[in-house]
Amino acid sequence: MQQVFPGEVFANTADFDTGIRQLLPRYDEMLEVITRCVPSTSRRILELGCGTGELSLKILNRFPDAQVIALDYSPRMLQFAQNKITAAGYQQHWTGTQADFGDWADNPEKFDIGSEFDACVSSLAIHHLQDEMKLKLFGRIAASLTQDGCFWNADPTLPESPALAEVYKVAREEWSLQQGISLTEIRAKRGTSTTQGYSSQDQLASLDAHLQMLSKARFKTVAVPWKYYGLAVFGGWL
Numbered sequence: 001m002q003q004v005f006p007g008e009v010f011a012n013t014a015d016f017d018t019g020i021r022q023l024l025p026r027y028d029e030m031l032e033v034i035t036r037c038v039p040s041t042s043r044r045i046l047e048l049g050c051g052t053g054e055l056s057l058k059i060l061n062r063f064p065d066a067q068v069i070a071l072d073y074s075p076r077m078l079q080f081a082q083n084k085i086t087a088a089g090y091q092q093h094w095t096g097t098q099a100d101f102g103d104w105a106d107n108p109e110k111f112d113i114g115s116e117f118d119a120c121v122s123s124l125a126i127h128h129l130q131d132e133m134k135l136k137l138f139g140r141i142a143a144s145l146t147q148d149g150c151f152w153n154a155d156p157t158l159p160e161s162p163a164l165a166e167v168y169k170v171a172r173e174e175w176s177l178q179q180g181i182s183l184t185e186i187r188a189k190r191g192t193s194t195t196q197g198y199s200s201q202d203q204l205a206s207l208d209a210h211l212q213m214l215s216k217a218r219f220k221t222v223a224v225p226w227k228y229y230g231l232a233v234f235g236g237w238l
């Protein structure tokens with residue numbers, strides 16, 4: 001099996017956009033929730049782990065005047081995102097930067113992406129960090145936002161019990177079958193990953209643990225605007 005960075009998921013980047021929608025229930029709805037939680041007044045938006053640019057595109061479709069600064073450590077995902085954003089005509093509003101967001105959390109002085117972001121968003125990426133680094137990253141995000149800035153993240157969370165783990169697993173299997181493909185067939189298209197920079201294979205934390213980390217990182221209001229089985233959108237405001 002081809003080796004990929006944690007989070008790239010598929011051996012061929014071109015399989016990502018279709019494959020992720022077969023693999024995860026309600027992917028578009030989940031990303032749409034994030035875009036709805038970002039205030040319409042937002043001008044500078046930071047995205048962590050932009051992948052092929054699906055969330056960036058939804059954000060720019062909603063806020064065409066915004067500037068999105070998108071980080072990803074994978075050159076091939078960034079290239080894919082760049083092409084998509086350019087094809088949609090948003091190239092003046094999107095800057096892709098090859099960077100490990102764990103490194104940004106640990107060594108912010110190495111990066112020239114600036115601060116004073118109105119919003120930070122992320123999807124399906126931060127769960128690759130260990131909890132200690134998630135907390136550090138949430139702190140770095142808080143320090144990089146304007147005083148009433150917000151952060152919204154979509155990620156898989158640790159099931160609340162073994163019984164619910166089974167419920168969530170079956171829901172995903174049924175979802176894939178409804179898309180006309182089995183999970184086994186989709187998984188055959190995946191690459192294999194171990195560790196890259198600060199990320200490794202899934203490091204799931206419970207939803208409760210995430211909310212506690214956000215509070216510790218100085219987010220005054222924390223919220224869960226969307227949850228579907230083992231996937232959640234959570235975040236808050238300073």
Ligand SMILES: C[S@@+](CC[C@H](N)C(=O)[O-])C[C@H]1O[C@@H](n2cnc3c(N)ncnc32)[C@H](O)[C@@H]1O
Pocket residue numbers: 005006007008009020048049050051052053054055071072073074077099100101102122123124125128197198199
């Ligand atoms: C599953 S993809 C999700 C992409 C996109 N956010 C979406 O929802 O379609 C996760 C992305 O996070 C990136 N990633 C994972 N760990 C990272 C890290 N430590 N620093 C930067 N990018 C990372 C991967 O390269 C990948 O592009």
